[in-house]
Amino acid sequence: MADIDIRRITAPDIRARKGGEPIVALTSYHAHTARLLDAHVDFILVGDSLGMVMHGLETTVPVTLDMMILQGRAVMRGSKRALVVVDLPFGSYEASKEQAFASCARVLKETHCGAVKLEGGVRMADTIRFLVERGVPVMGHVGLTPQAINTLGSFRARGRDQADWAPILADAKAVAEAGAFAMVIEAVAEPLARKITAEVKCPTIGIGASPACDGQILVLEDMLGLSPRVPRFVKRYGELAAHIEAAVKDYAREVRSREFPGSANVYPLKTRSSSS
Numbered sequence: 001m002a003d004i005d006i007r008r009i010t011a012p013d014i015r016a017r018k019g020g021e022p023i024v025a026l027t028s029y030h031a032h033t034a035r036l037l038d039a040h041v042d043f044i045l046v047g048d049s050l051g052m053v054m055h056g057l058e059t060t061v062p063v064t065l066d067m068m069i070l071q072g073r074a075v076m077r078g079s080k081r082a083l084v085v086v087d088l089p090f091g092s093y094e095a096s097k098e099q100a101f102a103s104c105a106r107v108l109k110e111t112h113c114g115a116v117k118l119e120g121g122v123r124m125a126d127t128i129r130f131l132v133e134r135g136v137p138v139m140g141h142v143g144l145t146p147q148a149i150n151t152l153g154s155f156r157a158r159g160r161d162q163a164d165w166a167p168i169l170a171d172a173k174a175v176a177e178a179g180a181f182a183m184v185i186e187a188v189a190e191p192l193a194r195k196i197t198a199e200v201k202c203p204t205i206g207i208g209a210s211p212a213c214d215g216q217i218l219v220l221e222d223m224l225g226l227s228p229r230v231p232r233f234v235k236r237y238g239e240l241a242a243h244i245e246a247a248v249k250d251y252a253r254e255v256r257s258r259e260f261p262g263s264a265n266v267y268p269l270k271t272r273s274s275s276s
């Protein structure tokens with residue numbers, strides 16, 4: 001049977017969805033979850049949240065480019081349809097446009113993903129323009145930018161006071177004007193997210209930024225009920241932690257009582273056909 005040629009969704013496809021049917025996205029860091037998500041989402045983000053979710057780190061700051069590339073390759077192997085976007089981690093792109101390009105080239109060549117994401121607004125606009133002009137599709141990330149936690153001081157929502165809107169709006173406009181094909185808006189008050197979405201040309205992908213955005217993203221483990229603590233904007237669509245714990249408890253009990261492995265789980269001797 002001939003292989004079915006399934007074309008992946010591209011960054012320009014996502015860009016063209018501005019103002020249309022909402023864009024659906026989730027994070028994934030593994031081949032097996034990527035496989036489950038692939039048919040249902042428009043893009044999969046290999047987010048640097050993997051530092052906190054997979055590795056138990058306090059923040060995303062210690063995440064390295066090698067960690068992102070390793071998990072990006074796994075997600076690419078597990079998916080064939082969704083656009084895969086890989087986060088540039090802290091320290092891999094801020095020093096210069098050249099540093100950013102070198103990191104993007106590694107990510108694109110070593111994972112074969114379709115786009116990268118980086119945090120920052122006005123201060124990153126020249127870098128975004130430089131990357132886009134050189135063939136790198138860039139997704140922006142404004143509002144709460146977790147890589148800046150050490151200067152922000154907390155993960156609290158932004159723009160809940162109208163007096164704080166101007167710099168966030170300027171960040172979003174700078175990212176869009178620099179050529180980003182889409183931007184994540186994280187933890188921003190609803191009216192500001194609505195204003196940004198109305199005023200920028202590229203799609204906005206909200207995480208804690210209201211239904212006014214052009215699309216939505218959540219961290220998979222948060223929405224599946226695997227993360228012990230989640231922000232207010234997360235809706236839990238599953239309670240996997242309880243399921244996993246119950247399964248592990250059953251397994252431990254059955255091993256201790258020698259109920260497992262049962263006859264269905266062992267290899268019997270081959271039956272020899274008699275020659276007489």
Ligand code: KIV
Nearest residue numbers: 027047048049184207
């Ligand atoms: O790293 C991540 O998971 C993200 C999402 C919060 C959008 O950037």
